[in-house]
Amino acid sequence: MTHTSRKPELLGIVGTGLMGRGIAQIAVQGGIPVILHDSRPGAGQEAREAIIATLDKLVSKGKLTTAELQAGAERLTVAAGLNDLASCTAVVEAIIEKLDAKRELFLQLEAVVADDCILATNTSSLSVTAIAAACRNPGRVAGFHFFSPVPLMKIVEVIVGPLTDSAVADELTGMAKRMGHAPVRASDTPGFIVNHAGRGYLTESLRLLGETVAPYPEIDRILRLGAGFRMGPFELLDLTGLDVSLPVMESIYEQYYQEPRFRPSPIARQRLAAGLLGRKSQRGFYRYDDGRKEEVAPPAVPPRDHLSVWLGEDDSAAYPQVVELLDRLGVERDHGKRPCPDSLCLVLPVGQDATTVAVAAGIDPTRCVALDPLFLDGCRTLMTTPVTATRYRDAAHALFAADGAAVAVIHDSPGFVSQRVVAAIVNIGCDIAQQGIATPQDIDRAVTLGLGYPLGPLALGDRLGAGTVLRILDGLFDFYRDPRYRPSPWLTRRALLGVSLLTPEN
Ligand SMILES: NC(=O)c1ccc[n+]([C@@H]2O[C@H](COP(=O)([O-])OP(=O)(O)OC[C@H]3O[C@@H](n4cnc5c(N)ncnc54)[C@H](O)[C@@H]3O)[C@@H](O)[C@H]2O)c1
Secondary structure, three states, rough: OOOOOOOOOOEEEEOHHHHHHHHHHHHHHHHOOEEEEOOOOOHHHHHHHHHHHHHHHHHHOOOOOOHHHHHHHHHEEOOOOHHHHHHOOOEEOOOOOOHHHHHHHHHHHHHOOOOOOOOEOOOOOOOOHHOOOOOOOHHHHHEEEOOOOOOOOOOOOOOOEOOOHHHHHHHHHHHHHHHHOEEEEEEOOOOOOOOHOOOHHHHHHHHHOOOOOOOHHHHHHHHHHHOOOOOOHHHHHHHHHHHHHHHHHHHHHHHHHHHHHHHHHHHHHHHHOOOOOOOOOOOOEEEOOOOOOOOOOOOOOOOOOOOEEEHHHHHHHHHHHHHHHHHHOOOOEEEEOOOOOOOEEEEEEOOOOOOOOOOHOOHHHHHHHOOOOOOOOOOOEEOOOOHHHHHHHHHHHHHHOOOEEEEEEEEEOOOOOOHHHHHHHHHHHHHHHHHOOOOHHHHHHHHHHOOOOOOHHEEEEEOOOHHHHHHHHHHHHHHHHHHHHHOOHHHHHHHHHHOOOOOOOO
């Protein structure tokens, strides 16, 4: 099939619900004429009116001119039936998420449109290939996966299956740019890029909760303030709704043949059964009143207890920023080779827990407190062994909060909270690259735009250092003996070579 100049351009949109409307809006704003169709009588017309009302709002906000609104409205027509899509150069479907319905629709469309008309699906979770396989000409079928709300989420995944013509993907890539969206190309695999890369944040956070490392408001606070995520994982689960996120978690886990990295948590299933869906049911992890989330105050800072603090020589040399911090906080230091009998013993583990470090170094575990040396800004995370005495835990809490900084005190965990969650995200991002699902640049672009992370998984790994991420995962793997934490070959090789995680295969 050749996709030469097919004029005039006309984009058909089938399914004019939430997604179809958004796609139609950005298309007409990008100068692309659109014809709308929906199986529900009257839905196409309703969608047209809603889109024009949205454009009108943009005019009142000064974001669009009246002439642009007029031109947009003129580009937007409504089909009387599927046959009206005959002159389309491309059709995007955004109908119900059911394989049979999508296959049936594409078969019907093939009987109506020209041979070189592109058929694109906005599916999030179905196989584009399984949809294409039903078609007479599967080469014309590709995924065109937008995110909600479409006009604000300026990213679209162009999904290429083994049967997709590359010219079709090129056309969709060009169309996305004209719509003002950033296209990223991905091969047809479960979750594509964004929903695949998003597994690390949620599943590792649920795992931490399941291990009672910290209560969920504390995990949220650490990841927001300390690791720089816009929303905590439990706040995010509440926003999406467990009825939506758990099926995605389970489906990707199953589609990857029970890949341990994606193993969902029984906590989520139980909460779903309890109807604790999130914002939409007024109660998820948090309670909501009129859409407002309850405020959960962090644990109070205990009174200061002027214990002297011992920090081992190796940790002092490796983390001068921690030594500076202790000085800034006016801490009395115990400079002995071994800690004095009363000193608080501070350890700085990477990928290890406080207990393992204390026992290996012969430090009294009842006086041992660990500080996360990799995430010191925004929120300082402290971790205790199961036998750390309350006096030492509270003294460390008060000491690190003395300058008003946020401090979280958690139970023992190899890699604290941020190290673990960030390492899980980086590792999954690396494996997406290793599987050739997308280029390293597209992986990072998709994740920053699609998930709003401060950096893409590969740049996030580079910021910590590939070797450090590998050390965290090795520590987790040794401790749990769970293949969930096995490092991706992409990460291991780039760490060994000392090169950026964005380095492609040549
Ligand atoms: N909602 C999201 O956040 C989101 C994000 C990305 C992708 N998607 C995908 O986009 C698609 C649409 O999702 P949505 O949220 O817009 O759904 P929606 O329920 O808001 O809209 C679906 C529309 O399709 C129409 N429809 C159903 N079957 C049809 C058929 N056979 N022929 C013509 N019209 C039909 C319905 O009448 C409805 O108007 C799904 O495949 C979904 O997985 C959704």
